[in-house]
Amino acid sequence: MKKHVLLTPGPTPVPPQVLLSMAQPIIHHRTPQFEEIFAQMSENLKYLFQTRNDVITFASSGTGAMEASVVNLLSPGDKAICVQGGKFGERWAELCRAYGVEAVIIDVEWGDAVSAEEIERVLNKHPDAKVVFTTLSETSTGVATDVKAIGAMMNNKPAVLVTDAISGLGGMELKTDEWGVDVVVSGSQKGLMIPPGLAFCSISPKAWELVEKARCPRYYFDFRKAKKNLDKNTTAFTPAITLCIGLNEALKMIREETLEKAIARHARLAEAVRGAIQAIGLELFAKKPANVVTAVKSPENIDSGKIVKMMRDDYGISIAGGQGDAKGKIFRIAQLGYMNEFDILTGLSCLEIVLARLGYKFEMGKAIGFAETKFQETSS
Ligand SMILES: Cc1ncc(COP(=O)(O)O)c(C=O)c1O
The missing domain is CATH 3.40.640.10 (Type I PLP-dependent aspartate aminotransferase-like (Major domain))
Known part of the structure; x- marks a missing residue:
């Protein structure tokens, strides 16, 4: 299922x-x-x-x-x-x-x-x-x-x-x-x-x-x-x-x-995603990242489209790929609208599984661990 x-x-x-x-x-x-x-x-x-x-x-x-x-x-x-x-x-x-x-x-x-x-x-x-x-x-x-x-x-x-x-x-x-x-x-x-x-x-x-x-x-x-x-x-x-x-x-x-709290929630989720991504050795694409979507450079030798497809087709989790010149090179995870900590943890967990299956070398659990720690330290 x-x-x-x-x-x-x-x-x-x-x-x-x-x-x-x-x-x-x-x-x-x-x-x-x-x-x-x-x-x-x-x-x-x-x-x-x-x-x-x-x-x-x-x-x-x-x-x-x-x-x-x-x-x-x-x-x-x-x-x-x-x-x-x-x-x-x-x-x-x-x-x-x-x-x-x-x-x-x-x-x-x-x-x-x-x-x-x-x-x-x-x-x-x-x-x-x-x-x-x-x-x-x-x-x-x-x-x-x-x-x-x-x-x-x-x-x-x-x-x-x-x-x-x-x-x-x-x-x-x-x-x-x-x-x-x-x-x-x-x-x-x-x-x-x-x-x-x-x-x-x-x-x-x-x-x-x-x-x-x-x-x-x-x-x-x-x-x-x-x-x-x-x-x-x-x-x-x-x-x-x-x-x-x-x-x-x-x-x-x-x-x-309240709008103020909604904006703070997006910021908190985005901080967790950015830190999680970096914790497994990946790089952010944006020099000044927005809090509603995190663009990530795909590991060398892995087409980002493959990550998006495997997450969606094998696990039912939709993230976005790159567009235009960034096609194949980046993937994008949203922290936008009706989303909370557990949506983000689900997405990061799936990302780790898919990256491991595609042969990317990293310490499994580091991304999710970073995000969990972040969420534990800061209240919603
Ligand atoms: C920043 C930005 N501008 C414009 C658009 C285009 O909006 P729509 O696809 O609803 O016409 C989008 C949609 O992805 C967007 O994110």
Whole structure:
């Protein structure tokens, strides 16, 4: 018998109470019943996003919210700075080009993080750039970006700061208003603990000024249309009703735990994983690791895809492999959303068994021992 354990950086496990809330018969969306759920959900999203600004919800995967940011803030021929240090940073530039926006690329080596100084240097060279696109947690490399420092640097600069927090939100600190992040983009299948299918954008007053001027074609993802409906606790088009009901439940769980404690839990799990990996002689891929996903260099002569496949096919435990140039070279273990110490211990234990089977030489039990000791020393 195989038990399935999801330790991937999206989708992530969905708590039973959230699953149960989504098992109820569907209700119609143009009703006071749904409007109340949507209002509660939208209000609790503000707590999660740490903002007083509206948070717009779309029925799409996270990329839909990224596309929404591009089309609502920019016009063809405009210039935008895109930080590109992994697969998801690259997506910002791809989206800009798709709409005729000139993408000024800041190329960051995979595994490394951009600095606020580097962005400032490029901004000074391109003072006409209207937007700076960044990624809080670059899921493909496991790197965290210092969005706080970037926000501070961009204070009083005309350009709008956009951050992709699709994998970071709920698991890493992101003080949207305090740090001056104009648009935060996220998705449902990661720290928000529900299945894929919802995407979100928080929008600052400074960003709204661009929305009014933007001329990129837009219809489904029009912020103005979404905002008009949000003000009436509804959506322009049929919402993903069931997912909204699930999200409402998941957000209540986050409020109950408190965001502060949820972030501390992710940090604690991530510290244990990082230490465990190093305890068996493996190296981290990220120079500035994010707390929601740990990217690990595969031992020499072992294709990381083999580790991922054996863990999944032989033991039912899903982790992620490398993407793009990192394919075969790294594997990624998530500490994201509805996960606790024992999910992590299960994953590390399976990793040790699989590494041993694949011929990697190390002292069995060292990874798990490190994590157990860490968990014993620090309370949850
Ligand atoms: C940081 C980041 N950005 C963007 C995306 C794309 O989101 P989606 O696959 O939901 O469109 C992901 C999903 O893996 C992500 O982790």
